[in-house]
Amino acid sequence: MLAAEIVLVLLASGMVAATAFLIRWAADARTPLRASTVLFLLLMMVAMVAGAAIYYTAPGPARLVEGFWVASGLMSVSVVLVFAGFLEEVRRRASRGPTDPPPVLRHPRTFVAAVIATVLANEFLMGWTFSAAAGATIPLDPAGLAAFGVGLAQVVVSPWFLFTMSAEMLLTAYLLRDRLSPALLTVLLSQSAIMFLSPPALGDSAWTAATVYGGSGLMIGLIVFVMEHLYRTREAPRAFLDYLVRLLGLYALMMAGLYLWWVYAFPAAFALSVVLEMVLYFELVVRPERIDPSTRVAWQDRPHWTFALLSTIFVAELFMGALLDAQASGSAFVSGLPALPWTGTLPESLYAAFYNGFWFFAAVTASTGFLAMMGIEMGALVVFKLRETRSRETRIRLALMLGCYGAFAVFFPSLYYPLLFPRAPTGASVPVLGWSMGIGSAPLAVGVFGVVLATYAIVGVASFLFGRRAVCSTFCTAPLMYQGTTIDAMKSFNRSSPLARKFLSSRFSAAYSVTLSVVMISLGVASVASVLDQAGLWTVTVLGSDPTVFLFALYFSVLWYVLFVTIPYTGNYNCVTMGWCYTGAISQAFGRVGFFRLRVHSREVCQRCTTLDCAQSCPVGLVDMPGHFRRKGEFRSSKCCGVGDCVESCPYGNMYLYDVRHWVRERFGLVAHPRGEPLPMVRPRAVGSHATRTEPAGAPSTAGPAPP
């Protein structure tokens, strides 16, 4: 048996090499004769494998003869093709002069489609035949469409299909490497590796575990690479951008398919994604010149494309998270998901579908697998941002933010609490430390209500002393997602999107006030209802759950992600700009009366500034800050999260973040304020408060009274 498998592997390797070289030729084929020659050779391969496939349907002399005839017939047909191509070229050359260029293909798209179809047919027949030769005949019952479809899917998820396909992708990418940009080559090679690490290929538990983790890791790496590449280049060929979005869309289908395969042993969705990915891949490599560098476009000018990018990545991550949870926890994860049977009347079935979909979404996005995976992915972008951040204070905050995410989103809920409180219900956590800050981790019993209030009091004190950034730029899990390089660059949509523009500036618009009111009222009602429910005074559930658990799931496990992918329309940090987060609202209320504000060393520098980089770089769109700096030398807004991009972007190093530490220093006559960078447009003066210490070079002093 081993000898037979070695022979099969050698045969498959030969087919892989032949197919890859033919695709390489196809990429060069521009004339009818060359194109028909490539198709002829591909069809010859199909004919050979088809003959073998006929034999293996019922091995014996009769099928051997039938297989031989089918192979010969197909080969004869393919000869006609090459002859037709030859005649076409001769005829068109006859009407040209001797120095004219050779005739070009009239229908290149048809040629590409024919190449893809023959390669697919070849792979499919090979997958079936080699599986049969290895002793695993896959039934393909043409009588029933569903059974036939299941058979097709089983062929596609067989190792002979997936490994062969992966090797072909690798080899074609290598052969075409001179024509591909480094970024595109990286994407194509990653595709090959991800295809290789397909869990259904072997299906045993060790392979499944290794490939679920390994394939997910590779896909996360690819997504990080794509995001960072977009951040660095800002512009890319249009076809490359379109390819990326289609690929990520197929990866979304692939991860959904893998989840269905893992839970229900249903391989069809995964198989469909593999076939579609092959079509996408070969469509590109047969015509690599489609990636025309002269068609570069800025993705920040394409909100719909960016929305498609974020949505496809998110759906892929959602199912990847579910798959990781299922792999890590076994069937306990799946059986722990709230689910209603899809039975009864149509309204009952629709309600069950909504109920199951909502809780699947909410449970996965709050799960360890998903949060750990998102932490690695978005954390990598934050690390890239950290490397290019000059301000020491911002660097420390970014590092703290990473640590808080690891502690509150991953370590405490998944490791610490289960060990400390083994009998606590799944998902429950100690209110003070949990990233849900007590709301939503479990019903609010009377006993813990005080603890939750204490949590918010601690948040309030921290916000009073250090501003809202204690929560919205450090403690909360959201800023990790917002502040990585690429997502941070999406703050450009805060100014370009018609909807996001309505929330610009520190002003509280009517829409903002309405959202905030709804959120705070819902928090109050849900909290009281939960306490009354726990006290046995009022029995109330929402969508089968405690009101606060539902409220938290709605806002932070569902709505937050929905709004995250709509950043191209709603702007970055939309939980802050639109005011739909009750935690942020509580924090901002305390921050509003606290010490935190933005200050400048010199009002005059701001008065002379024409670039207004601070306003441009603000991720929550506080575009009115330069006006305040010019008038008062400082700016306060309860929307300000203290991200520090403004400090980083001011070309004159004129800004700094002021909080209780500066107040204490001022109070006790220590250093009045931090030293800024040299200010090239002003010359220093010896004395004065922070607003009068410098004045514009060559200009009379225009400094007014020192700001408060």
Ligand code: SF4
């Ligand atoms: S507004 Fe809410 S979700 Fe957004 S960063 Fe602040 S605490 Fe987090």
Ligand code: SF4
């Ligand atoms: S803080 Fe810097 S960027 Fe902003 S207005 Fe003043 S000088 Fe210009």
